[in-house]
Each structure stands twice: as C-alpha cells, then as structure tokens.
Amino acid sequence: MGTWDIGPFDNDSAADFSYQIDQAAGADDKAAVFLAAFRDVAETGEDAFLDSYYSVKAVASAALLAAQCPGGEPVTTSYAPKDAIPVLPATLRPLAVAALDRVLGPDSELLELWEESSESEEWKAGVLRLRAVLAGADA
Incomplete structure (x- = not known):
C-alpha cells in the first residue's frame, strides 16, 4: 500500500476505494458499499488477522x-x-x-504498519476522533 500522509484517503487503497463509491448508482447502493466496508472489518473475529486493505476502506468510509x-x-x-x-x-x-x-485492536495489520511510523500517534488520534464523532452522534 502506497501511503503519502495520515489522512483517511492518503493511500492508494483508499483512493481506489473512492472510485468504488462513485460507481455505486444510487443512495441505497452507496450505503451498501459503506455497509460492506464496515462489516468486512467489524465482523472479523478478535483473534483473526485483519488485513490492512479492509481496514483502510473502513477508515475511509468512517471519515x-x-x-x-x-x-x-x-x-x-x-x-x-x-x-x-x-x-x-x-x-x-x-x-x-x-x-x-x-x-485499533489486536491483530490489525494497519495498526501494526502505523506503529512502525513516526506518525503513529497522530494517525491513531485521527481515527479516535472519527470514532468519537460517530459514537457521539448515536448518543
């Protein structure tokens, strides 16, 4: 995965995912793309390895x-x-x-990749901000 910054769309996989969202025909189809991106990540078992490809799409969708x-x-x-x-x-x-x-949990390849970077804490803070907005919107 080519990554050039810490934003949700600052990598090749997320940029390519944008095209998939644009190709979805209507509102229901676009919502289905988001649903699939979240399910591909959320429904993996805690002990299962989570490939960064799926994580990147979930973070972009969350943004x-x-x-x-x-x-x-x-x-x-x-x-x-x-x-x-x-x-x-x-x-x-x-x-x-x-x-x-x-x-952000165990066995997440994306987290492991970011932890090897000097920008790890800034990236995690960005993901946690997204989470806080989304969790707060449900309150």
Whole structure:
C-alpha cells in the first residue's frame, strides 16, 4: 500500500476505494458499499488477522460518514469520492464504531504498519476522533 500522509484517503487503497463509491448508482447502493466496508472489518473475529486493505476502506468510509455527523469534519481531499455522498443511514454508525475499534485492536495489520511510523500517534488520534464523532452522534 502506497501511503503519502495520515489522512483517511492518503493511500492508494483508499483512493481506489473512492472510485468504488462513485460507481455505486444510487443512495441505497452507496450505503451498501459503506455497509460492506464496515462489516468486512467489524465482523472479523478478535483473534483473526485483519488485513490492512479492509481496514483502510473502513477508515475511509468512517471519515465520510463522520462528515455527516455533528462535529464531523468535511473530507476535502482530491482522493475522496468525486460525487456527493447522499445522507447515509444512521444505522451505519454503530457498525462504523465497531470497525474502528477493530482497526485499533489486536491483530490489525494497519495498526501494526502505523506503529512502525513516526506518525503513529497522530494517525491513531485521527481515527479516535472519527470514532468519537460517530459514537457521539448515536448518543
């Protein structure tokens, strides 16, 4: 995975994932892309190895979902989806939180890769901010 910064779309896999979101036809299809990204991560067992490819998509999806919540920051990078994201179902938020918990948990390749970086703490703080926005939106 080519990574050039710590943002949710600052890597090749997330940038490619943007295209997948843009290709989804309608609001329901786009929501299904987000649902799959969160499930691919949240539904892995705690003892199972979590490949970074799936984690990157979940973090990118969480950033887009959090942008629609109170306190969420807009995603403005040119690597994000080009098309507007329709209002996503609030029911995705708890699954997004669970996915982010899994990304930051044991046997997460993405976490391991970031822990080898000098920007590890800044990256983790960004993921935790997303989680806080998403968890707070459910309160």
